[in-house]
Amino acid sequence: MESRSMPVPDVDDGPDFSKLESTIVTSNIELRPISRDGQHIQRHADAADTVVNELDYDYEIDPDTYPLSTIHSVQDLFSCVQYHEHVCREQNFDVKTRLECLSVDCSGAKWMQLDEGSLKDLLDNAASRCIDMPPISTRPMSQSTTTRKALMFLIPLTPASKITTSYGNTLPMTRTSITKLFSSLQVNPAFIQNLLGRPDYWAPQGRWDEEDGQFLCCDFWCQHPRWNLQVQGAPLSVYSKYDAQKDLTVYLVSHKPNDTVINSLRKQLDSLVQHPAQYHISDVLLESPYDLHVMISNLNMEGSKWHVERFRRFQWKAVNDVDDHLAGKGQHDRKKLASLLKTLQIVSQNSDSHLANAQNFLFTARAILDSATKLDVSRKRRIRQRTLDMLRHLIESMEKQHMWFLNYKSRKESVMNLVFHFGQQTDNLNNIELSADMKRDSTSMNAIAGLTMIFLPGTFTASVLSSGIFKSEAGARGFQVTGLWWLWLVITLPITLITVLSWWFYRKRKEKTMQPVQLWFKNDEPDQSVTDTARKASVVHTFKGYMGKRRKTGTRKSNYSAI
Incomplete structure (x- = not known):
């Protein structure tokens, strides 16, 4: 007889599997309904969420207009788009220009009241300013300060409709004046949002321009925290720019009306403007370009102390009220307990807000310190050193205040947990008393049920016998059944049946309403054929990788292959 040898499987044709592995590969694993529902990509989406355009801007910008006409990096492209978006909204601007500007030069400092015409003349003069000096390095300078100039614009924002404006504020300037201000001074277009009163506290931002190792200009802008939690x-927002080619420092300060920090800053600058030694005052104001940043930060921290002290008194009053309540000095009722919890919740919210303000202050102050340390263009080292020392003092002071806020928050959490556990203990005692009352009521009900079982058969029998269905005459030993028995059955049986059916329908309806609610996309079943094919391919791919590892490690190959 001719012998037949078993065919040798082709290794190159695909991986080899054992018989058990082959059966696993060809088996379909059905997904549970909850798994299919959980993989639906729109299981939490509303209809409006599918058509949201988060970057809905007008990207068609004239390349001959600022800031696209002077762009130096692709990182500024989106800033140009945002600048164009906000500047094109007419409701962000007023019909005329009214500004205050502090001008400082070698002759001294003075306040200027600007309208559209005088602002244009001032900006034209600043734009054409050139002191014929090459780009300077960031090393200390030895020249005098006779050529340096500084301009600080105070821009109060007027509250307006949040629907028609970008951020609910209107600038006291025309659209033409804003365009002239940004283009003449080459203001970073990304600052337009902060200038309009953007409420979000984003990180401080700066830009540093150098060419062939020579410093040209730098700008920096930030937002300072609002410590008054009752009035927002x-x-x-403060923007600063130092242009080394023009030896010009520019500040743009955007603020709400009657801002306490700006009012204090203006009064301090008034005293300098009225100082008799104007040449000395010009050196004081011009030597360190970041001095005004530090002054505003210092006033912001000093203003925070009043609100921090107010918060501290409010918190300790709440803690003392809790102590008095637990000591039995007040009424132990749930309304008082709810009032204490509400007060502690307000303390918690204020504590979180002040912690966020402290962190925002630290972010801003550290960014100012980094920029001020990097920009070293002062001729008099003493003035610059005092600027840096004040910044370090502000940072360390706010770090300590931040530490105290964390301590206040931990104390508040301890007191709140104490009140919460006290309320739980009160509820537990009430539950124990309620359980005892229910037990007593249950005992009484059991006694009533026992008496009912004793007297109910006799009561039922007496009712039937006295209804006239059975009739017995005096002296007779038997009784007769009258014609009323069928009437009793006709009335009693339907009423009993209706009562039982009504109770049964009520139970069924209640069970249906208590069933779990199905997901709205339960009928959106995926294509089963596609799902099975993809699942099978995934399992095959997994076993291919597994068998590949076996071949690499020298494991014996199987004589079975997957089909």
Whole structure:
């Protein structure tokens, strides 16, 4: 007889599997309904969420207009788009220009009241300013300060409709004046949002321009925290730029009306403007370009102390009220306990807000310190050193205040947990008393049920016998059944049947309403054929990788292959 040898499987044709592995590969694993529902990509989406355009801007910008006409990096492209978006909204601007500007030069400092015409003349003069000096390095300078100039614009924001404006504020300037201000001074277009009163506290931002190792200019802008939690308004936004080619320092300060920091800053600057030694005052104001940043930060921290002290008194009053309540000095009722919890919740919210303000202050102050340390263009080292020392003092002071806020928050949490556990203990005692009352009521009900079982058969029998269905005459030993028995059955049986059926339908309806609610996309079943094919391919791919590892490690190959 001719012998037949078993065919040798082709290794190159695909991986080899054992018989058990082959059966696993060809088996379909059905997904549970909850798994299919959980993989639906729109299981939490509303109809409006599918058509949201988060970057809905007008990207068609004239390349001959600022800031696209002077762009130096692709990182500024989106800033140009945002600038164009906000500047094109007419409701963000007023019909005329009214500004205050502090001008400082070698002759001294003075306040200027600007309208559209005088602002244009001032900006034209600043734009054409050139002191014929090459780009300077960031090393200390030895020249005098006779050529340096500084301009600080105070821009109060007027509250307006949040629907028609970008951020609910209107600038006291025309659209033409804003365009002239940004283009003449080459203001970073990304600052337009902070200038309009953007409420979000984003990180401080700066830009540093150098060419062939030579410093050209730098700018920096930030937002300072609002410590008054009861009255908000537009945040205090500050932009600064130092242009080495023009030896010009520019400040743009956007603030809400009657901002306490700006009012204090203006009064301090008034005293300098009225100082008799104007040449000395010009050196004080011009030597360190970041001095005004530090002054505003210092005033912001000093203003925070009043609100921090107010918060501290409010918190300790709440803690003392809790102590008095637990000591039995007040009424132990749930209304008082709810009032204490509400007060502690307000303390918690205020504590979180002040912690966020402290962190925002630290972010801003550290960014100012980094920029001020990097920009070293002062001729008099003493003035610059005092600027840096004040910044370090502000940072360390706010870090300590931040530490105290964390301590206040931990104390508040301890007191709140104490009140919460006290309320739980009160509820537990009430539950124990309620359980005892229910037990007593249950005992009484059992006694009533026992008496009912004793007297109910006799009561039922007496009722039937006295209904006239059975009739017995005096002296007779038997009784007769009258014609009323069928009437009793006709009335009693339907009423009993209706009562039982009504109870049964009520139970069924209640069970249906208590069933779990199905997901709205339960009928959106995926294509089963596609799902099975993909699942099978995934399992095959997994076993291919597994068998590949076996071949690499020298494991014996199987004589079975997957089909």
